[in-house]
Amino acid sequence: MRIVISAGPTREPIDPVRFLSNRSTGRMGYALASAAVKRGWETILVSGPVALAAPEGLAGLVRVETAADMAEAMKREAQNADCIIMCAAVADYRPVKVAERKLKKSDGGMVLELEPTEDVLLSLGRIKRSGQLLVGFAAETDAVETYALDKLKRKNLDWIAANRVGVPGEGFESETNAVVLFSRRGEKIVLPLDSKEKIAGQILERILPDGRRQGDRL
């Protein structure tokens, strides 16, 4: 079983000292990677910049910074993965121009022009091999189920783990999480509030119930 998990935020540079990013700490993705290692799976972690120690026993750790780096690493690692979990909070937009020198302030305001980044999960859904399990996350403030099901379909996923953001105890910058899993076959599994480590174990248990033995290929 070879599993590739992405975690953490991306950083989109504005100039040599500034960037656009988000509140992801990487904790959920790192917990998933630890849980996968514990099951004896060959685990590759593709991580944006975070303040966490890498889980022991990884088969590979790829450190990335931008959404473009993340896209390149994930598409490469996906080639021989049995399961891919896209847990990273990839920036949806990046500055059109990256200033070579530090931008100096002036008296007036400032407009930053942004362009979309690659949707890595969408790309992975397009190149998905048969037998490969593709799992996404959906962070939503509202209409969680509607948006999650839309992403499941649109991105050609097998599972999506939906969680609310902006709610204390769930999602970004929290030690706990509550998740609802939806599958392409129509299953809906509620994982109530628990530590991200426990939630990670439950996610793997549900999406890969038969994938426990080392060396197994799906």
Ligand code: CTP
């Ligand atoms: N994702 C990705 N590449 C992006 C943006 C998101 O791979 N450029 C992935 C995330 O890793 C996650 C899933 O897409 O698994 C959903 O991310 P989310 O931010 O909830 O949704 P978006 O597709 O960005 O849609 P929106 O921001 O409109 O909710």
